Amino acid sequence: MKKAAIIVAGGKGARMGASIPKQYLEIGGLPVLMHTLKVFFDFDPEMKLVLVIPETDFEFWKALCEKFDFKVPHDLVPGGKSRFQSVKNGLGSIGWGEGLVAIHDGVRPFVKEEVIRNSFQEAAKNGSGIAVVPLKDSIRKLTDSNESFFQEREYFRLVQTPQTFDLAKIKQAFDVTELRHFTDDATVYEHQGWQVSLVAGNLENIKITTPEDMDYANYLIEKHKD
Template sequence: MKKFAIIVAGGSGTRMGAPMPKQYLEIGGKPILMHTLERFFLADPDSELILVIPKNDFLLWEQLCQRHDFQIDHRLVGGGNSRFQSVKNGLGSIKEEDGLVAIHDGVRPFVEVDVILNSYEEAARRGSAVAVVALKDSIRKLTDDGKSVYQERQYFRLVQTPQTFQLKKIMKAFDVSELHTFTDDATVYEHQGWQVTLIAGNLENIKITTPEDMRYAEYLLNK
């Protein structure tokens, strides 16, 4: 089956406090986004890579690609006002009706190749494949009256990306109006009444959001 990967990077990076959005900041001598695209290229060089960023950033990205001699083939698509709209734009750029599509946060450059491959395999068999990891810490639920209640952590998972789907199904799922309950692609898929399949992610697959994350990212690269 034809494979696609939509890499979404529309954030402004306000929590990073940097002069440019976090997806363009460098770790290991090149922008975070380039590391992310490389992971998907390594997983399947024949897959079609779609990078969704704000249209106003197209020129900046092209300049960065020239500066770093970035040669991995990919297509640029303009993002929307929300992650939902950005993913929808990415899906709308795909002309095929059948295939598999992995949707991934652009600032998660440490996803393992095996996780990507497994997500495609499971999505082909079961319709969806969402990377998750188990919790290490104890958790408590805050109640409306200001109290907290112990929760059994084995019943919870931390959700990552990629979130991979059969193309026809996820396109149908995104052919709706956006709801506030759509916190990720899995919730959009689930809105159709379909069961989401979970697969093992990897702990290093962090979402780089803060300066502390940048320092940890440099550590992971050096490691």
């Protein structure tokens, strides 16, 4: 079965406070995005890789690839005004109709190959494979009247990426008008009335967003060298 991965990196990185978007910042001697692409390439060198970034960044990204001698093959696709539109553009660039596709945040470079593998296997069986991790902290639900109520954390999960799907079904799911509650790809899939299937993610699979995340990312890079 054909496989593809759409790596989405359309953010401007405002919370990072850096001069360039977070996906291009260096950790361990390479821009974040290159680490992310390499994980998927190492998992399956035959997989089609689609990188979705702002079209205005294309020349900058090509210059980075030349600077770092980055040879992992991938297609560049222009992002949209929202994550939904960026993913939709990525899906539209995949010319074949049947297969599996993983959708992954470009600033999650520490996903384990085991998680990628399990997400594809689950999607092949049940149509979707969404990486999630359990909560460590206690949680409370807030009301509009500023009251709060205890919630049993064992019934909740934190959602990560990759979120992997049957290609035909996720293409159909994205062929709709964007809605406010589409916070990730799983919610778009669910909007069709389909139940999502979950797989265990890995706690190191953080989404790099803040300077503190960069500090932790550099720590993880050094840890993996040991």
